[in-house]
Amino acid sequence: xxxxTYSFPLKNRGSLAPRxxxxxxxxxxxxxxxxxxxxxxxxxxxxxxxxxxxxxxxAAASSIAITLGIVGILGFESISFFRQVPLLNFLTDPQxxxxxxxxxxxxxxxxxxxxxxxAVALCLALPVGTVxxxxxxxxxxxxxxxxxxxxxxxxxxxxxxxxxxxxxxFVTPLLKHLIPSLPGFNMLSAGxxxxxxxxxxxxxxxxxxMRAVPMHLREASYAMGATRFQTSVRVVFPAALSGVASAYxxxxxxxxxxxxxxxxxxxxxxxxxxxxxxPAATITAYIVQVSLGDLPHGSLGYQxxxxxxxxxxxxTLVFNIGGHxxxxxxxxxx
Numbered sequence: 163x164x165x166x167t168y169s170f171p172l173k174n175r176g177s178l179a180p181r182x183x184x185x186x187x188x189x190x191x192x193x194x195x196x197x198x199x200x201x202x203x204x205x206x207x208x209x210x211x212x213x214x215x216x217x218x219x220x221a222a223a224s225s226i227a228i229t230l231g232i233v234g235i236l237g238f239e240s241i242s243f244f245r246q247v248p249l250l251n252f253l254t255d256p257q258x259x260x261x262x263x264x265x266x267x268x269x270x271x272x273x274x275x276x277x278x279x280x281a282v283a284l285c286l287a288l289p290v291g292t293v294x295x296x297x298x299x300x301x302x303x304x305x306x307x308x309x310x311x312x313x314x315x316x317x318x319x320x321x322x323x324x325x326x327x328x329x330x331x332f333v334t335p336l337l338k339h340l341i342p343s344l345p346g347f348n349m350l351s352a353g354x355x356x357x358x359x360x361x362x363x364x365x366x367x368x369x370x371x372m373r374a375v376p377m378h379l380r381e382a383s384y385a386m387g388a389t390r391f392q393t394s395v396r397v398v399f400p401a402a403l404s405g406v407a408s409a410y411x412x413x414x415x416x417x418x419x420x421x422x423x424x425x426x427x428x429x430x431x432x433x434x435x436x437x438x439x440x441p442a443a444t445i446t447a448y449i450v451q452v453s454l455g456d457l458p459h460g461s462l463g464y465q466x467x468x469x470x471x472x473x474x475x476x477x478t479l480v481f482n483i484g485g486h487x488x489x490x491x492x493x494x495x496x
C-alpha cells in the first residue's frame with residue numbers, strides 16, 4: 163500500500179505543525195506497588211504446630227505400643243503354657259477338654275469350628291457384598307445410592323448379641339423347615355448370620371474402590387461397543403481388584419474374630435468336624451467361656467486362653483499377609 167504525503171506552505175507549517183505532530187508527552191513510569199513483606203510464623207504459632215506434631219506422633223506411637231504389648235502378653239503367657247504342654251500334642255491331639263479331669267489340649271477342634279463358621283459367612287458375604295457394590299457403583303441412581311448405602315452401614319451398628327439371638331431364635335427354626343435333622347445349636351445358622359453382619363464391610367469398601375476407577379476406562383469400554391454389564395465385570399471389577407481384596411480381608415478378619423454370635427448359636431462344644439450342620443465351638447467362644455472368672459489366675463486352664471488367642475492371631479496374620487500379596491499383585495496405577 164502506497165502512503166500519501168502532504169505538503170504545506172512554509173508560512174502555514176508553523177501554525178499546523180503543532181497540531182499534526184504534537185510533541186510526545188514525557189513518559190513517567192509509575193512505581194510498582196510494593197507488597198507488604200510477609201512475616202514468618204510467630205513464636206506462638208511455631209509452638210502450636212510443634213504441639214500438634216507431637217500429639218500426632220504420640221497417637222501413632224501409642225497404636226504401635228499397644229500392638230506390641232498385646233503380642234508380648236500373648237507370647238509370654240503362651241510360653242508358660244507350652245512349657246507344660248508339648249507343641250506337637252497341641253497341634254495333633256483331636257480333643258480339646260482342658261477343663262475336664264481327663265484334660266486334652268488339642269487346638270484343632272477349635273480351629274475347625276472357626277474355619278467352618280468363617281467359610282459359611284464368607285460364602286454368603288462375598289458374593290452378596292460384591293454384587294451390591296457393583297449395583298451401587300455402576301447401576302444405581304444417585305438418590306438410590308444415597309439411601310441404600312447408609313442403610314447397609316447401619317447393620318454394623320447392631321449389637322452382636324442381637325445377631326446371636328436372631329440366629330438362635332429365627333434363623334435356626336427357619337432352617338429346620340428345610341433340614342429337619344438340624345440341631346438347635348449349629349454352625350450353619352451362626353455362619354449365615356455372621357455373613358449378613360459383614361456384608362456392609364464388603365459392599366461399602368468395594369463400592370468405594372469401584373467408584374475410584376477412572377471414568378475414561380468406562381468410556382473406552384463403551385466406545386468399543388461393550389454393554390454396561392460387560393464394562394462392570396470385565397473393566398471396573400478387575401481395575402478395582404486391589405481395593406476389593408482389602409474388603410475381603412477385612413470381612414474375613416471380622417468373621418474369624420466374631421464372638422457373641424457363635425457363643426450363642428453354635429453350641430460351644432469343641433468338635434473336630436467341618437460339617438456346618440453340627441454344633442461346635444470357635445476360638446473366640448472358648449475364650450469367652452474360660453474368661454468368666456471360674457479358673458484361678460496362672461493355672462494351666464487359664465493359660466489356654468493365651469495359647470488359643472495366639473493361634474487366632476497367627477491365623478489372622480497369615481490371611482492378612484496373603485491379602486497384602488494379592489493387593490500388590492493386582493494393584494493398578496492410573
